[in-house]
Amino acid sequence: MTVTNDDTAQYLIKTVSKRSGVKSDLVRAWERRYQAVSPVRTSGxxxxxxxxxxxxxKLLNQATNNGHSxxxxxxxxxxxxxxxxxxxxITNALEPAVNETSxxxxxxxxxxxxxxxxxxxxxxxxQALESHFENAIVELGSEAFIELLLSPLLSKIxxxxxxxxLRPVHEHMTSSVIRSLTYILRNNNPCPANAPRMIVSTPIGQLHELGALLAAIMAELCGWQITYLGANLPAEEIAAAVKYTNACALTLSISFAxxxxxxxxxxxxxxxxxxNDVTLIVGGRAASHYQGVLSEIGVPNIQGYSHFKEILKQLADQHHKTTNG
Amino acid sequence: MTVTNDDTAQYLIKTVSKRSGVKSDLVRAWERRYQAVSPVRTSGxxxxxxxxxxxxxKLLNQATNNGHSxxxxxxxxxxxxxxxxxxxxITNALEPAVNETSxxxxxxxxxxxxxxxxxxxxxxxxQALESHFENAIVELGSEAFIELLLSPLLSKIxxxxxxxxLRPVHEHMTSSVIRSLTYILRNNNPCPANAPRMIVSTPIGQLHELGALLAAIMAELCGWQITYLGANLPAEEIAAAVKYTNACALTLSISFAxxxxxxxxxxxxxxxxxxNDVTLIVGGRAASHYQGVLSEIGVPNIQGYSHFKEILKQLADQHHKTTNG
DNA sequence: AATATTTTGTCTATGTTTTGTATAAGTTTG
DNA sequence: CAAACTTATACAAAACATAGACAAAATATT
Structure with a gap:
């Protein structure tokens, strides 16, 4: 597991001594004599x-205890x-191993x-799923995580x-894990002060929330302020949420025809x-099945990841013009 | 433009000192010397x-006690x-809490x-709800957060x-926020290696998941390994999850009669x-309405927070005996 | 093997920085 | 007016810094 390499967390020599097991004096001596470490300095x-x-x-201490000079x-x-x-x-071989990350x-x-x-x-x-996700976010970054891992994975599911x-319950479990992940993703890129707001949900009868979750995460990553409502909500409730939050967009996911x-x-x-002041966006695996209604009420059908992102960008620009201009 | 700046909560330095555990003089010194906080000022x-x-x-105080400068x-x-x-x-988990709020x-x-x-x-x-929750978890600790804040709040809702x-959509929004919080709470106390497993859900027709969420969080805090499935699942799906995970308990929440x-x-x-090998636990606001069925199938009705905790403890002990003995 | 040299951990002496606390004198608040 | 807050300054203990000394251990040389 990659430990969060805190550039932020910095320690004074006492703490270092305690945690590494090397006495303060010795830490200084090792620095003075062999440049074992190169700490920065405070103004003082x-x-x-x-x-x-x-x-x-810590490692140096271990190695010297093992007889190394x-x-x-x-x-x-x-x-x-x-x-x-x-x-x-294992053995006593002391080849300086070339450590090249492939x-x-x-x-x-x-x-x-x-x-x-x-x-x-x-x-x-x-537990394993959550752990894989966490590692993937660190290794891939939020953007690639969504585009290259989450999106294809949800399609596959x-x-x-x-x-x-798979059974319905597999999807429920997966949704649950992904929902708790939103916390990490949100914290990875905090949303700007006057970000445009969006409601994400699924209409009544649509019990599958994976698509909606994906949309919410994507939009959050694009700098939107999301209020996620979960699945299976009647029209009045969704509309009420839009009104309460003064959202300028509403995204619905439809995965089942x-x-x-x-x-x-x-x-x-x-x-x-x-x-008409609130933009309605409809996506999901089964959205095309409702092509008729969608064009009737003037809602474009989402053609996949990049299309959705493009629309989000367009709307955000529009929003900033109307609020700042 | 309401940003993270909380307009609602405003405390003078004495209160802050009492609640954070840092003396007033020191709070000022930390501000003057290191800009640790940036309070606004009254007109005076x-x-x-x-x-x-x-x-x-509070966190800074804890960190300095841990040896950080x-x-x-x-x-x-x-x-x-x-x-x-x-x-x-993780390393020094067994420290006597010095700065315990009464x-x-x-x-x-x-x-x-x-x-x-x-x-x-x-x-x-x-956003505000999540922010309040986060602060409350720091100030109260996970345990008190659940017992004194989350549990009464959900009853109130x-x-x-x-x-x-309130409308249904208020509950949905709240559920959504709490679900993403589970990530913090889970990370605050990682579950032990061979923890007993539990499935948490609500039966079909029960759309309200707040009670189930609360149960899941409580159980997690008591050292259980939880698989949370969300609301409104048919019997076969729930049973499948129990089988898949080899869970030794299943908790269902019923909030609507x-x-x-x-x-x-x-x-x-x-x-x-x-x-009969898997313990079924049923709780929730409307559980008592189904007293008849519950006693028919031999399921005790949960009498509130401490009762649930007690049952969890009992089951966990039982589990450890059967697996270790 | 005996002797000399180098390496290495520890210690001392002396001065500076950091950090929590205290005091004094004035201002705001209820 | 009293209580609580403010700023400014002061102070001492703890922690850190440098420079150099020293002896045990390891290594090299005679």
């Missing part, structure tokens, strides 16, 4: 160390030191995670659900209730 | 602080501070937050929903499907 001259320095000193290892890289310690515990393509990484995540969904292992490989015309009815009612 | 020059400032000072951490963001404390508390004060603080949170719900302000002061006998039927079916 006190040494300020990073987490990396602590890790380094400090002068010989003081300047090794962190990776080399790790290698050293590791080899020690440069893999993001697509490859995303695909790997995709398989792992899908396996976790199939095995109904929520949608398909497999139809074939019967039913032959009764409840969804069509609801869409018409929603459009009527929110009026 | 008195400092006025927000809930966020209190949370911040105030000058090095004073300007860290709230999230970074939380991270710092979290990483630290129980009586906690009640008062919780009540204040309760009012603010309810106001945010009423105003349909998801349940009541006001019946009187018509309906005259049709769908819930009763579902409860009987669930009991049949999961058998």
């Amino acid at each position: 001259g006190h040494r300020v160390y990073t987490d990396q320095d602590i890790a380094r000193l 400090i002068s010989q290892i003081a300047q090794l890289s962190l990776d080399d030191l790790k290698q050293l310690i590791k080899n020690e515990s 440069i893999r393509d993001k697509y490859q990484i995303a695909e790997d995670y995709n398989n792992k995540c899908y396996a976790a969904v199939l095995a109904f292992d929520a 949608g398909e497999r659900w139809k074939t019967g490989e 039913s032959e009764d015309n409840i969804v069509a009815k609801e869409l018409r009612r929603i459009k009527k209730l929110i009026g | 020059g008195h400092r006025v602080y927000t809930d966020q400032d209190i949370a911040r000072l 105030i000058s090095q951490i004073a300007q860290l963001s709230l999230d970074d501070l939380k991270q710092l404390i979290k990483n630290e508390s 129980i009586r004060d906690k009640y008062q603080i919780a009540e204040d937050y309760n009012n603010k949170c309810y106001a945010a719900v009423l105003a349909f302000d998801a 349940g009541e006001r929903w019946k009187t018509g002061e 309906s005259e049709d006998n769908i819930v009763a039927k579902e409860l009987r079916r669930i009991k049949k499907l999961i058998g």
Whole structure:
């Protein structure tokens, strides 16, 4: 697991000593004599160390206890030191291992995670799924996480659900995990002060919320301020939320095509209730099935990830013009 | 333009000192020397602080007690501070809490937050609600947060929903905010290796998930490994989840009493499907309405917070005996 | 093997910075 | 008016800094 490399967290020598196990005097001596660490200084001259320095000193301490001479290892890289310690515990070989991280393509990484995540969904292992997601966010970044991992994964789940490989409960579990992830994603890029507001939900009868969740996360990443309502809400409730928040857009996800015309009815009612000042966006696997109603009420059908992003951008620009101009 | 700056919460330095545990003089010194906080001023020059400032000072106090130098951490963001404390508390988890706020004060603080949170719900302000929750978790700790704030708040929302002061959509919004909070709470106390597993959901027809969410959070805090499924699931799906995860308990929340006998039927079916090896727990505002079925299938009715906790403890003990003995 | 040299951890002496607290004198608040 | 707040300054303990000394251990040389 990649530990959050806190550039922010900085320590004075006492803390470093306590945590690395190397006495303060010795830490200074190692710096003076062999440049084992290179702490920055406060304006008053006190040494300020990073987490990396602590890790380094810890390893150096271990290595010297193993019989290594400090002068010989003081300047090794962190990776080399790790290698050293590791080899020690097995054999006595002290080859300076070349530690070159293989440069893999993001697509490859995303695909790997995709398989792992899908396996976790199939095995109904929520903890594993969350852990994979967390790692993927760190490794890929929010943007690529959504575009290369989350979006394809949800499509896959949608398909497999139809074939019967997955049950509804698999989707519920996955939704639940993703919902708690929104907290990380939101904190990764805090939304700007006067961001445009948007409501995200699914109309009544539409119980699947994965599509809506994806839309909400995407929009949040594009700088929108989202109020997410979950699935299966009647037109009046959705419209009330739009009114309460003074949102300038409403996104609905439709993933299941039913032959009764409840969804069509609801869409018409929603459009009527929110009026023309609020932009209605409809996406999802089954949105095209309602092409008729959608064009009737003047709602463009979303053609996938980049199309949705483009529309969001356009609307945001429009919003800023009307509020700032 | 209401940004994160809380217009509502305003405290003078004495209150801040009491609640954060940092003496008034020191609060001023930290501001003067390191800009640790930036309170606004009254027209007469008195400092006025927000809930966020209190949370911040509380965390700074904790961090300095852990050996961090105030000058090095004073300007860290709230999230970074939380991270710092979290990483630290893993290593020295068994420290006697020096700066414990008295129980009586906690009640008062919780009540204040309760009012603010309810106001945010009423105003349909998801951002404010989340922010209040976050601050409250820092100030009260996870346990008191649930017992003194979340639990009463959800009861209040349940009541006001019946009187018509709140709409269904208010509840949806609140659920959504709380769901994303589960991430923080889960990370505050990571669950032990061989924790007993539990499924949490609501039966079909029960659309309100606040009670289920509360149950899930409580159980997680008691050391259980939870798979949360959301609301409105048919018996077969819930039973499938129990089977997949090999859970030893299933908790259902019932908050709405309906005259049709769908819930009763579902409860009987669930009991049949999961058998006697899996403990079924039923709680929620309307659970007592189904007393008949519940005693028929041998399910005790939950009598509130401490009762639920007690049952959880009992089951966990039982689980550990059967797995370790 | 005996002797010399280098490495390495620790210690001392002396001065500076950091940090919590205290005091004095004036201002705001209820 | 009293209580609580303000600023400004002062002060002392704790922590850190540098420079150099010193002895045990490791290594090299005779």
